[in-house]
Amino acid sequence: MLVLTCPYCGVAACETELAPGGEAHLKRFGPGSSDEDFEAYLFLRPNVKGVHFERWRHAMGCGKWFLAARDTATLEVFGTYRAQTSAPPPEIVAAIQAKRPDWSLT
Numbered sequence: 001m002l003v004l005t006c007p008y009c010g011v012a013a014c015e016t017e018l019a020p021g022g023e024a025h026l027k028r029f030g031p032g033s034s035d036e037d038f039e040a041y042l043f044l045r046p047n048v049k050g051v052h053f054e055r056w057r058h059a060m061g062c063g064k065w066f067l068a069a070r071d072t073a074t075l076e077v078f079g080t081y082r083a084q085t086s087a088p089p090p091e092i093v094a095a096i097q098a099k100r101p102d103w104s105l106t
């Protein structure tokens, strides 16, 4: 079972206590963007097998949104962090690169 630690209240929450929110760090497109960019923002996701950044909500706890870095194939969690960031924090990137030397943030 997937267990993520909420960065706000510090509780290690099981997957059943959380609500998934999809991919993290999406680049949003609004008025004035091309149809192709807006379509990609709405519908196209890479469906990564490996390191992935996701949005989660601590639904059965504090109710706040946070972000998690994990491996979708092994469920290994590299860390969680607050949602008000536009990129993963350096300590999360370092934790991933320590275990996946060939991985890079693109």
Ligand SMILES: [Zn+2]
Pocket (backbone or CB within 6 Å): 006, 007, 008, 009, 010, 011, 058, 061, 062, 063, 064
């Ligand atoms: Zn919480």
